Amino acid sequence: MAKVKIPVNKVQELRVICKKFNNDPGELINVLHEAQNLLGYLPAEVQEIVAEELNVSVAHVYGVVTFYSFFSMLPKGKHPISICMGTACYVRGAEKVLEEFKRRLDIKVGETTPDGKFSLSCLRCVGACGLAPVITIGERVYGRVSPEDVKKILDEY
Amino acid sequence: MAKFKYHVLVCGGTGCRASQSETIAANIKRAVAENNLANEVQVIKTGCFGFCEKGPVVKMVPDNTFYVQVTPGDADELVLEHLVKGRKVKRLLYVDPETHTAVSDSKHMDFYKKQLRIALRNCGFIDPENIEEYIARDGYSALGTVLEQYSPEKAIEVVKASGLRGRGGGGFPTGLKWELTRKSKAEQKFVVCNADEGDPGAFMDRSILEGDPHSVLEAMAICGYCIGADKGLIYIRAEYPLAIKRLKIAIEQARKYGFLGNDIFGSGFNFDVTIRYGAGAFVCGEETALIHSMEGKRGEPTVKPPFPAQCGYQGKPTNVNNVETFANIPVIFLKGADWFSNIGTPKSPGTKVFALAGKVNNVGLIEVPMGTTLREVIFDIGGGIKSGKKFKAVQTGGPSGGCLTEKHLDLPIDYETLVANGSMMGSGGMIVMDEDDCMVSVAKFYLDFTVEESCGKCSPCRIGNKRLHELLDKITLGQGEEADLSRLRNLATVIKDTALCGLGQTSPNPVLSTLDNFPEEYEAHVKEGKCPAGQCRALMQYVIDPNLCVGCTLCSRVCPVDAISGSKKTPHFINSMVCIKCGACMEKCKFGAISVQ
Structure with a gap:
């Protein structure tokens, strides 16, 4: 597991986003869009939380994140x-x-x-x-x- | 409802918004209020007018005065002169480039004369965020008629009789697709609207969704009734925030008015629409890839059959149509299949929307009957080539299409003719190129795109396109050899024949069409080490003509690498070993002394 760096309240918000989509794996892309809006990017630990909530493998989430050019694993500039x-x-x-x-x-x-x-x-x-x-x-x-x-x-x- | 004497239509499309059309609308509103006209004048933000080149556009109704390139500072004058005093603001009217006279009504402009707007019928006329304006233009009456008077089979017959073909590029008959999905037996079926407009340089679907979202919703409901589906999904690019916002508003309003939801028009038919977002993957325009993406997976295509009509979203029969295809449906039911099939050509009835862009005077969104020639589109509507340069090629069909040349200009535009000439209709991007564009570089540009967007599932596309790109790169760097040209052709043909999906099968088209139409340009690169268009940097050499150079020193001061030497008032000299070929000196020289060889 990657070391958790994002604030606890953000983790909480992330879980709320997943709940909002009924933790449905079919909504993965919508969840990732909102997660990226929340944090600006999708580091490994975010992907792990999403995978856990949606009950899919981290590899699946990573596969999706890296497939689409809209998602970024690196923070963007201001x-x-x-x-x-x-x-x-x-x-x-x-x-x-x-x-x-x-x-x-x-x-x-x-x-x-x-x-x-x-x-x-x-x-x-x-x-x-x-x-x-x-x-x-x-x-x-x-x-x-x-x-x-x-x-x-x-x-x- | 208040009765207004005047309506001020301000373009609220993405292009005009980037030029502050929202501030213009706000300023006009304020000026209207200040002149106590708020009860007589209504300011409406519409969808795209199409004439993006001259944006932001403001149109006065009922006298149809068409103001171009308006700035926020013009608002007061427009209101005071046009609305209060009844005088046209001449300096903001469109000036015909040939007659040099001002044209006030858009229907007299060359840009609009040859157009026929069916899919774009409401874009630039109505407020896309107000369902009542859509209803006032017969909106949702096609849905009402179909639900009350047609059986699903009979409605499908109408679509078939119209001859409408898929506007996303493939040109598959829409009625037939609906019939196939209807015949698949299942408890649950889906209607999907493909709004993943990924072609670079194409913005047809975005403009329809921004300017007339209800026409798409209405058509999806009709489709749902025909095939027996009660759920619709719109797959839209996340890069289109405005279209998404307007779609969301439209869906809310349609639900409120009972055009979506349960028991629509008291017919017992239920239908609702939700939105799914893309995340930037060109291959997701392919319908099987799109379906996987909607399921929250990597957007990789699968082999057809099974077709989505049998086994699509969540394994259920799914009908996928593109935005523009849907936008045609309500009109077909209102005006009849015969009316529609008489427009255009017998094999390709109706109209087609094109995003005309590149080196053409009038960039914009146009809709013309099928069978219109490329010459009419580029020279009559598009106003010819920018800066008086010479036409070289027009690229249709985006990264899957090809480049057509001078000799193709009089060909009628329809699905078959374009394919027979090595290009394709595609979704409707049309990029015009002039004598300064190097066709090898253009082919490389498209391959660059395909290599990046290839999903990697099949090797012809993943590896083949990469190799094609390497060959083209080598040629533009001046390291190509004659044998590379036949290598290019062989490899391109193999990829075309063996790739898994539409993306891979069409990706070599830009290479093959430029090889066919511009063989001399490829040969100049590999045989003479020259780029005739002067675009390939490695093959260029900047030289100063000593007879024209006056020694003003401007070039040597602007050179970022100090490659230019010479003292004041004597001819200068470029050291080609140091020169990085940035072209800064040539742009700065006031005497035309620097040229590329």
């Missing part, structure tokens, strides 16, 4: 940056925008800055293709981003 790598954004220069973010933050895709402020990831299409290339920081969507805009955007945070 301001998670996502660069849209959908086709529409790709042909309108998303790669150059990504390069600029990587250069300015000095991290790779999937990493978080040492101060925990920003994390960088790619996603496939937020559906705002009219604004391509698009990036999102938290809930906020930025459209028609050029590499020159990157500094200005980062300075907002």
